[in-house]
Structures are given as structure tokens and as C-alpha cells.
Amino acid sequence: MPDKSNISIILSHPQLGENIGAVARAMKNFSISDLRIISPRDGWPNKSAESASVGAIDLINNAKIFTNLEDAIADLNILFATSAQSRDMNKHYISTKEISNFINSSINSKIGFLFGRESSGLTNEEIKFASKIITINTNPEFTSLNIAHAVCIICYEMFNSRLKYNLNENFQDLASLDDMNLFLEDIFYKLESKNFFKVSEKKDIMKRNITNIFTRIDNLSKSEYKTLRGILKSLSQH
Amino acid sequence: MPDKSNISIILSHPQLGENIGAVARAMKNFSISDLRIISPRDGWPNKSAESASVGAIDLINNAKIFTNLEDAIADLNILFATSAQSRDMNKHYISTKEISNFINSSINSKIGFLFGRESSGLTNEEIKFASKIITINTNPEFTSLNIAHAVCIICYEMFNSRLKYNLNENFQDLASLDDMNLFLEDIFYKLESKNFFKVSEKKDIMKRNITNIFTRIDNLSKSEYKTLRGILKSLSQH
Numbered sequence: 001m002p003d004k005s006n007i008s009i010i011l012s013h014p015q016l017g018e019n020i021g022a023v024a025r026a027m028k029n030f031s032i033s034d035l036r037i038i039s040p041r042d043g044w045p046n047k048s049a050e051s052a053s054v055g056a057i058d059l060i061n062n063a064k065i066f067t068n069l070e071d072a073i074a075d076l077n078i079l080f081a082t083s084a085q086s087r088d089m090n091k092h093y094i095s096t097k098e099i100s101n102f103i104n105s106s107i108n109s110k111i112g113f114l115f116g117r118e119s120s121g122l123t124n125e126e127i128k129f130a131s132k133i134i135t136i137n138t139n140p141e142f143t144s145l146n147i148a149h150a151v152c153i154i155c156y157e158m159f160n161s162r163l164k165y166n167l168n169e170n171f172q173d174l175a176s177l178d179d180m181n182l183f184l185e186d187i188f189y190k191l192e193s194k195n196f197f198k199v200s201e202k203k204d205i206m207k208r209n210i211t212n213i214f215t216r217i218d219n220l221s222k223s224e225y226k227t228l229r230g231i232l233k234s235l236s237q238h
Numbered sequence: 239m240p241d242k243s244n245i246s247i248i249l250s251h252p253q254l255g256e257n258i259g260a261v262a263r264a265m266k267n268f269s270i271s272d273l274r275i276i277s278p279r280d281g282w283p284n285k286s287a288e289s290a291s292v293g294a295i296d297l298i299n300n301a302k303i304f305t306n307l308e309d310a311i312a313d314l315n316i317l318f319a320t321s322a323q324s325r326d327m328n329k330h331y332i333s334t335k336e337i338s339n340f341i342n343s344s345i346n347s348k349i350g351f352l353f354g355r356e357s358s359g360l361t362n363e364e365i366k367f368a369s370k371i372i373t374i375n376t377n378p379e380f381t382s383l384n385i386a387h388a389v390c391i392i393c394y395e396m397f398n399s400r401l402k403y404n405l406n407e408n409f410q411d412l413a414s415l416d417d418m419n420l421f422l423e424d425i426f427y428k429l430e431s432k433n434f435f436k437v438s439e440k441k442d443i444m445k446r447n448i449t450n451i452f453t454r455i456d457n458l459s460k461s462e463y464k465t466l467r468g469i470l471k472s473l474s475q476h
Contacts, residue, residue, distance in 0.1 A: 026387055031377040055380055097398060137398060139269040142293055149264055152387045153394055160335060160375060 007158055008034040008112040009151055010072050012126055015041045015118045021052025021060065022148035028056040029152075030159035035063040036072045036112075069114075069126055074178035077109035078219075081122055081130035082150060084143045091216065092132045096153055099134065100161035109174050109219070113154050118147050128211045129177065131218060175225035183228060184211055190236045245396055246272040246350040247389055248310050250364055253279045253356045259290025259298065260386035266294040267390075268397035273301040274310045274350075307352075307364055312416035315347040316457075319360055319368035320388060322381040329454065330370045334391055337372065338399035347412055347457070351392050356385050366449040367415065369456060413463035421466060422449055428474045 009027055014020050014037060024035060040046060044065050053060045066072040073079050081091075094102060114130060116122035127133065136145060136153055145153075188207055197203040220228075247265055252258050252275060262273055278284060282303050291298045304310040311317050319329075332340060352368060354360035365371065374383060374391055383391075426445055435441040458466075 022384060022387075025384060028380045029376045029383055029387070054384075055382065136394070138267045139397075142266045144293065145267055146260060146263060146292075146386075148384075149260075149267070149387065149390045152390055156374070156391055159377075 006110050007032050008036055008076065008110070009155070010036045010038065010069075010112050010114045011040075011147070012038045012069060012114060012122060013041060013117045014115075014147065017042055017046040017048025017050075018052040019118060019147050020046065020049035020063075021054075021056075022146075023151045024049070024053040024056040024059040024063075026148055026152035027155050028059055030155035032155050032158065033059055033062070035059050036066060037063055038066045038069055038072050040065070069129060070178075070181055073112055073114075073129060074176065074181070075110060076112040076177050077174040079112045079114055079130045079177060079215075080132050080134045081114045081127045082116075082134050082136075082154065083121060083127065084135065084138070084145065091127070091130065091212065093135055094132055096134060096136050096157050099154075099157050102132070110176075113151075115147055115151060124208065128208050129215055131215055173221050175220045175222055179222075179225050180214060180220070183225070183232070184214060186229070187232055190232065194236075244348050245270050246274055246314065246348070247393070248274045248276065248307075248350050248352045249278075249385070250276045250307060250352060250360060251279060251355045252353075252385065255280055255284040255286025255288075256290040257356060257385050258284065258287040258301075259292070259294075260384075261389045262287070262291040262294040262297040262301075264386055264390035265393055266297055268393035270393050270396065271297055271300070273297050274304060275301055276304045276307055276310050278303070307367060308416075308419055311350055311352075311367060312414065312419070313348060314350040314415050315412040317350045317352055317368045317415060317453075318370050318372045319352045319365045320354075320372050320374075320392065321359060321365065322373065322376070322383065329365070329368065329450065331373055332370055334372060334374050334395050337392075337395050340370070348414075351389075353385055353389060362446065366446050367453055369453050411459050413458045413460050417460075417463050418452060418458070421463070421470070422452060424467070425470055428470065432474075 009023065009032060011020065011023065014023075017040075020037065020040065027033065027035060037044070040049075042048075044063075045060075049060050050057060064072075113134070114122065114126065116126065134154070136150060138145065184207075187210070191197065197206060247261065247270060249258065249261065252261075255278075258275065258278065265271065265273060275282070280286075282301075283298075287298050288295060302310075351372070352360065352364065354364065372392070374388060376383065425448070429435065435444060
């Protein structure tokens with residue numbers, strides 16, 4: 001089973017090198033090789049990550065390091081956030097057992113799975129970029145999974161989905177998350193100029209809510225994206 | 239979801255305390271609490287296991303320590319061995335994705351999952367006690383799973399099966415693996431007295447092959463077990 005390279009694992013601010021190494025090993029077990037890391041706490045390269053990766057040192061050596069989430073996800077089409085807790089956000093939650101149903105309708109996409117810090121998971125500011133939140137069903141009295149265990153379960157389910165669906169590699173037709181980000185910057189700029197954000201203390205939460213609305217549009221195609229940009233341009237003309 | 243206590247995780251000769259602790263944590267995430275350990279390399283108790291278990295220290299404190307596999311599985315009805323490699327043994331292989339089908343027909347059983355050493359897995363002498371071998375589908379070029387990751391995937395699948403099937407706790411009707419062991423000792427004793435094992439160098443492998451035949455009988459009931467014992471007694475009478 002060759003690596004289809006349409007799946008990425010993104011770790012935001014991971015703390016322990018041992019965990020990063022264990023994540024790489026679990027990924028390679030399930031033929032997923034694209035590891036992206038945002039601001040690893042102990043810097044990079046990391047000796048503990050290298051030694052814990054065992055036979056997956058190639059993934060550690062090829063890991064891409066970023067300083068912010070927007071850059072880490074720019075080329076992806078779909079982002080799933082992983083979370084144990086429920087969030088006070090209007091996002092669709094799906095369980096790991098439902099991934100394969102969803103992936104079936106997204107086979108032309110570059111897909112990322114985003115994992116948060118060992119201590120505190122993902123922030124709402126990070127989750128807003130995701131189209132869906134994935135939860136792993138656990139003992140409700142002991143929900144805290146080791147990050148490598150969580151990555152392992154996601155990669156295992158993706159590997160088994162791919163055995164079923166044999167994903168192809170035509171990623172051309174969907175808008176990227178970078179496209180979406182440009183659209184959001186555009187809409188925020190235009191709203192600012194219209195004095196939409198009257199109460200300055202509420203501006204950030206309002207922007208997050210708007211982001212949450214648009215990132216939930218499933219499988220937005222390039223041409224639909226152009227339509228959105230056109231609507232925005234048209235509405236803001238004098 | 240309360241712990242139904244009909245599932246046990248059995249580690250044979252685990253080497254690293256960190257892995258034993260990570261196993262305990264993964265088990266507790268999926269409501270499985272019965273941890274059995276055969277001859278841990280670094281003795282017991284083990285400080286590394288305690289610190290790696292994080293919130294699952296109760297499983298470490300309650301782990302049952304054994305010096306041989308027969309004692310560790312005596313009260314179980316069904317034993318699954320886990321293995322990455324194929325064995326030259328006539329055993330039924332099932333994938334983790336098929337467990338839930340199988341469990342559905344085994345809801346009145348005490349079930350054990352047996353995991354081998356980090357370095358070399360299970361021996362054929364250990365696997366002979368299992369009714370089936372479970373494999374986790376992996377990248378064929380990188381099949382070696384971390385032991386805690388393997389336990390995590392099995393427990394995750396069992397947790398999701400139990401969500402589906404709501405196992406009950408009536409374990410009375412199936413023969414135990416201890417019953418089976420007594421039967422095997424009896425048959426070996428009787429065969430010895432008949433001079434069945436003519437070539438003494440081949441005796442061990444012949445016994446293993448016989449064990450492999452009888453342990454493959456699915457869901458042997460107590461009354462079927464009594465029938466087997468009766469047949470053996472009858473055949474060997476003068």
C-alpha cells in the first residue's frame with residue numbers, strides 16, 4: 001500500500017519529544033508520512049523525538065516546522081480538529097468510526113488532522129479553522145488520551161478507509177484553506193471599512209464566529225470559491 | 239459505560255516499564271481494567287510503569303503478576319494472540335476490523351488478548367494456547383507496532399463493539415482454558431502410556447500441534463467439554 005500523501009498530521013505546540021517520535025512511528029505503521037509541527041516547545045531538531053521514532057526517523061527528518069497554523073494548513077482542502085471535550089462552537093462533531101463515510105465523499109481532497117498540546121489540547125482560535133471536530137469515543141471518566149495514541153487511532157482508521165476506497169490523487173477541484181483565509185481577510189477588511197465591528201472588545205469573537213461559519217462549508221470547489229469572492233466584491237462596490 | 243470486566247489484557251515478558259504504564263493508560267481510556275503480566279523483565283512493582291500510567295495508576299496497582307501463561311489464562315474462555323507476522327501454524331487469522339463480528343457470537347465469554355515481548359513478540363509455544371490470531375493491518379514495509387499502540391487499537395475496537403452489543407456477564411456455559419489444559423494433560427498422559435510419541439525429539443512439536451487442534455474449537459461449552467473428557471476416558475479403557 002503506497003503512501004497516497006493526501007493526508008497530513010499536524011501537531012500544534014507539542015511538548016515532549018518522546019511523543020513526537022511515537023507519533024511518527026504510528027503514522028508510518030499506517031502509511032502516512034506528512035508530519036507538520038507548529039512551534040515544538042523544545043525546539044527542532046529534537047533528540048528525544050529522533051530516538052523515540054525507532055524505524056520512522058525518515059518522518060522526523062522530513063517533518064515540516066511552522067510558526068503558525070495558517071501557514072501549516074495553507075495547501076490543505078479539509079481540516080479536522082481532534083478534541084476530547086465538547087466546545088461551545090457551532091461545529092459538526094463526528095466520531096472516528098464515521099471518518100470513512102466522510103472520507104468517501106472527500107476523496108479529491110488534501111486532508112489534515114490537527115492535534116493540540118499534551119497539557120491543554122487545541123484552543124478555540126485553532127479549532128475555528130477546522131470544518132469538523134473528530135472525537136474518539138472513550139471511557140467518560142478517563143477521556144485524556146496520550147497524543148501518540150490518538151494519532152495512532154486516527155491513522156489506523158484512515159489506513160483501513162483507504163484500503164476500502166483507494167483514494168485517488170486529483171486535488172485540483174477544491175478550494176484550499178489558504179484560499180479560504182484570503183477570503184476571510186478580504187471580508188474582515190471590507191467589514192472594518194464599513195464600521196461593522198462597532199464594539200472593539202467584541203471584534204475578535206465576531207471574527208471567530210464568522211470564520212466558523214465559512215470553514216464549515218463542506219468540499220468548497222475552486223469555482224464556488226470564485227463565486228464567493230465575486231459576491232463579496234460586488235456587494236462592497238459603491 | 240461501566241467496566242464489564244470480561245476482557246483481559248495479558249502482557250507476556252514485557253521489557254520496558256514505560257510501555258506497561260502506557261498500556262494501562264490506553265486500557266483505562268477504553269474501560270478495560272484487568273491487566274495481567276507474565277514475568278516482567280525488570281521485576282514488579284516498577285517505578286517507570288507507575289509514572290507512565292498517568293491517571294491509570296489503579297490498573298498498575300491492581301495488575302496481576304504471573305510466572306507462566308497457563309496460570310495467567312486459566313479462568314478465561316477465549317484467548318486471542320496478537321501477532322504482526324504470519325505463523326506456520328494452522329490458526330485462524332482475523333483482523334481487528336473483524337473482532338466485533340466475532341465478539342457478537344461470544345458474548346458469554348471471558349476474553350483475553352495476549353501480547354508478546356517488545357523485541358520478539360510471542361513464541362509459538364505461547365500462541366498455541368490461542369483460539370485465533372489477531373492482526374492489525376499495517377504498512378507492509380513497517381509492521382512493527384509499539385506494544386501500547388497495539389493494545390490501544392484492540393481496546394478501542396473492543397470499546398466500540400461493546401457500545402454496539404452491550405455484553406452481559408453470564409460466563410457460566412463455556413469451558414475455561416484451564417479445563418482445556420487439564421484435558422490436554424490427560425490426553426498427553428494417555429498417549430505417553432500408549433507409546434504414541436515414538437521419536438522423543440519430535441514429542442514437543444507433536445504436543446504443540448495437538449494443542450493447536452483443540453484450542454481452535456470455538457465456544458466449547460462445559461457440557462461439550464465433559465463429552466470430550468468422556469470420549470478420552472472411554473477410548474483409553476482396557
